[in-house]
Amino acid sequence: MPLQQAAAKGNHAIPSVVVKYVHATAIAIRMVANADVNAVNKLYLVEPFGSTFFKTLNTIKMKKYTLYALILLMAFSWFPNLKASTNVKLKFNHKIGSVNYAKNLQVKNNLDHDYTITRLEYYISNVIIIHDGGSMDTLKNTYFLMNPSGATETLDLGLRSVTNIEAIQFSIGVDPFNNHANPASFMAGHPLAPKSPSMHWGWTSGYRFLAIEGKSGSSLNQTYQLHGLWDANYYSLRIPVAAIDDNGAKVIELNADYDKVLHDISINSGVIAHGDNTSDRKALQNMRDSVFTNTNGQGDILSIKAIDKSKTILTYPNPAQLNAQINLTVNSTEQVYYKVINLKGAVIKQTLLGTTKLFIDKPGMYTIQAFTAANTLVAMKRQIVL
Amino acid sequence: MNKLVSILCIATLLVACTRDKKTLVTNAFASQFAMPIMPIPANNLPSKDRIALGKYLFYNPALSKDSSVSCSSCHLPEHSFTDQRKFSIGSDKQLGTSNSPSLANIGFHPYFTRAGGVQSLEIQVLVPIQEHNEFNFNLLKIESRLLQDSYFKKMASQAYPSKEPYFAITASIAAFERTLVSNQSRFDQYIQGLSSLNEQERKGLELFFGSRTNCSQCHGGFNFTNYTFANNGATQIKNDSGRYQITHRKEDIGLFKVPSLRNIALTAPYMHDGSLNSLRSVLKSYNKGGNSTHFNNQTQIKKLHLNENELAQLEAFLHTLTDMNFVHNPKFKKQ
Structure with missing residues (x-):
């Protein structure tokens, strides 16, 4: 009797999802018995509950002894390392224009302003591998502090359950949750731990997403320093890629042309912009829009490039007393719902679409995020509860 | 004789009642000054070693680039942890850009710096370390x-094993700063019924909490x-x-954190820019509706029409x- 039928007729009804899962595991056992390791690997690459799949499974007859083995295998199958895993690497070709990147190289930006780069550091976070028909594999809590020093640099993205990589997505900077963490709370060696020179600005209680510094002017006697930061400038980009197989690893290759960081930024007379949202923000936008391309020269394809800065949340009162009503307004024509996020990054509250007020029952500092019905982040706002 | 004794007793009681009435405050009024629970991060609960280390570092000039200034250079205990300067002097004698704030009861604050960009005391310690006109240094270099x-x-x-x-x-500097609790002023004793205020002080209290000045609208609570x-x-x-530096919103231009008034008589000069040298000059400024007009002026800032006696x-x-x-607490002073 097929297991689905057995379950339906038994005294103890088994949920259909469990039945389906057991079916999937049963075929795995038979594959193992046939020493067909490749077939086992493939098992995790097919749609587990697809119709064709179950058409095959329904023909399998259950035997009593198999049930115990199935239960054991089900438990093991939760471990991701049983899935088909491939080491994925992200390789950057660091450039300035057409030449390999090097510090102190004298070049001109598109405004014909001479400059050198003496410091270039930036964070990459929220890396997402888009693969196998649009599946998204997110590298959670993974941060890379980029400090280019040579022509190429390769990041190890670890063992991933991917076959065909279609695009790579990442953000420049540190996500709003960890952006306001205490750097000293990270162990030495962690990208977010204290650095020298520092990647953290104390007065903003946040990280520099990008620090680019150097000399400018025709005699290179001017100083420029652009430190891009702020949650609202945490930009994401997605680039179509075709990974190359290299000794069992899949290598995604990107070009990073740092000349474009300073495009359309006047640096001839020197400029110091530390988070004031002038040329520092422009540099971050350039990082998003034009610095990174695939080997065919194609850049960002992400439709939503950033939070629209014309959209803001108004909260009143702010600070608010404990359990007091907080009124919310977003200058958007679309209806929104809100998430309340504490300093640890946990969502402590989520409202319904169209809500205009909320209550918070614990004192502290929170980030309130507004989302559309399509889950698009519209705006963010800090809220203090006393 | 018995009648005389009775009259004397009644008279004594009446006098006593009258005196009690002068110091009597309602529970509702007193409750707003009750000391709140101090928020302390779970990974930095206080201990004797942590506080001792924090105090050692608070007074240690090794935290500044040229080893010339420490936290205590701008936060002196005798001035309620301020420094009597308009702007403090940092490493390499660089002049600061705003008046040093008091650290009294700093552990109760929900955020830090006058612009309000910092969420914890632990992170706040990083601010002076890096600011060019304060310590002008780097945490890793200090550590080294x-x-x-x-x-x-x-x-x-000992204090932070495995950290x-x-x-x-x-963490230790933050732990020390959380010990800087001030709640034994004459006002505190007054609301607890342990002390009385003289007539002038009581009239000042009434003005402070009254609708003529609205001082307590911004300067209320513990x-x-x-x-x-x-x-x-x-x-x-x-x-x-x-505040604009943090939010980049026009309505936040020129807005600063409302400071605590505890030990205010010891923290001259006043205002975020140290522009007023005495308490009387502050009161006079408020009395005339502020020293300057600003498009983000609080609506409460208007002429108060107080006379000299009321200002006093x-x-x-x-x-x-x-x-x-x-x-004068020896626990807070350098030993």
């Missing part, structure tokens, strides 16, 4: 310097601040846009917020 100090090494490993030394630096951001009509600093009464009341036990 302090690891040559055997007392620091011993105390850091990085740089964690011990920021710490005499509602922790909001406000523009009170003080003169504007050209390069300090206050308000000033007398503000002096009752001085906590001499706090400023």
Whole structure:
């Protein structure tokens, strides 16, 4: 009797999802018995509950002894390392224009302003591998502090359950949750731990997403320093890629042309912009829009490039007393719902679409995020509860 | 004789009742000054070693680039942890850009710096370390310097075992700062019924909490601040846009954190820019509706029409917020 039928007729009804899962595991056992390791690997690459799949499974007859083995295998199958895993690497070709990147190289930006780069550091976070028909594999809590020093640099993205990589997505900077963490709370060696020179600005209680510094002017006697930061400038980009197989690893290759960081930024007379949202923000936008391309020269394809800065949340009162009503307004024509996020990054509250007020029952500092019905982040706002 | 004794007793009772009435405050009034629970991060609960290390570092000039200034250079206990300067002097004698704030009861604050960009005392320690006109230094360089100090090494490993030394630096200073609790002023004793205020002080209290001045609208509660951001009509600093630096919203230009008034008589000069030298000059500024007009002025900033006597009464009341036990507490001073 097929297991689905057995379950339906038994005294103890088994949920259909469990039945389906057991079916999937049963075929795995038979594959193992046939020493067909490749077939086992493939098992995790097919749609587990697809119709064709179950058409095959329904023909399998259950035997009593198999049930115990199935239960054991089900438990093991939760471990991701049983899935088909491939080491994925992200390789950057660091450039300035057409030449390999090097510090102190004298070049001109598109405004014909001479400059050198003496410091270039930036964070990459929220890396997402888009693969196998649009599946998204997110590298959670993974941060890379980029400090280019040579022509190429390769990041190890670890063992991933991917076959065909279609695009790579990442953000420049540190996500709003960890952006306001205490750097000293990270162990030495962690990208977010204290650095020298520092990647953290104390007065903003946040990280520099990008620090680019150097000399400018025709005699290179001017100083420029652009430190891009702020949650609202945490930009994401997605680039179509075709990974190359290299000794069992899949290598995604990107070009990073740092000349474009300073495009359309006047640096001839020197400029110091530390988070004031002038040329520092422009540099971050350039990082998003034009610095990174695939080997065919194609850049960002992400439709939503950033939070629209014309959209803001108004909260009143702010600070608010404990359990007091907080009124919310977003200058958007679309209806929104809100998430309340504490300093640890946990969502402590989520409202319904169209809500205009909320209550918070614990004192502290929170980030309130507004989302559309399509889950698009519209705006963010800090809220203090006393 | 019996009649005489009875009359004397009644008279004594009446006098006693009258005196009691002068010091009597309602529970509702007193309750707003009850000391709140101090928020303390779970990974930095206080201990004797942590506080001792924090105090050692608070007074240690090794935290500044040229080893010339420490936290205590701008935060002196006898002035309620301020420094009597308009702007503090940092490493390499660089001049600061805003007046040093008091650290009294700093552990109760929900956020830090006058622009309000910092969420915890531990992170706040990073601000002066890096600011060019304060310590102008780097946490890792401080750590490297302090690891040559055997007392620091011993105390850091005792106080924060298995933590990085740089964690011990920021966490211990925060732990020490949380001990800076001031709640024994004459006003505190008054609301507990342990002391009385004289007539001038009481009239000042009434003015302070009354609708003629609305002082307590912003300076209410245990710490005499509602922790909001406000523009009170003080003169504007050209390069300090206050809260705007954090939010980049026009309505936040020129807004600064409302400061605590505890020990206010000891913390001159006043305002975020140190532009007013005495309490009386502050009161006079408010009395005339501020020293400057600003498009983000608080609506409460308007002419108060107080006479000289009333200004003196308000000033007398503000002096009752001085906590001499706090400023002379040997636990807070360098040994």
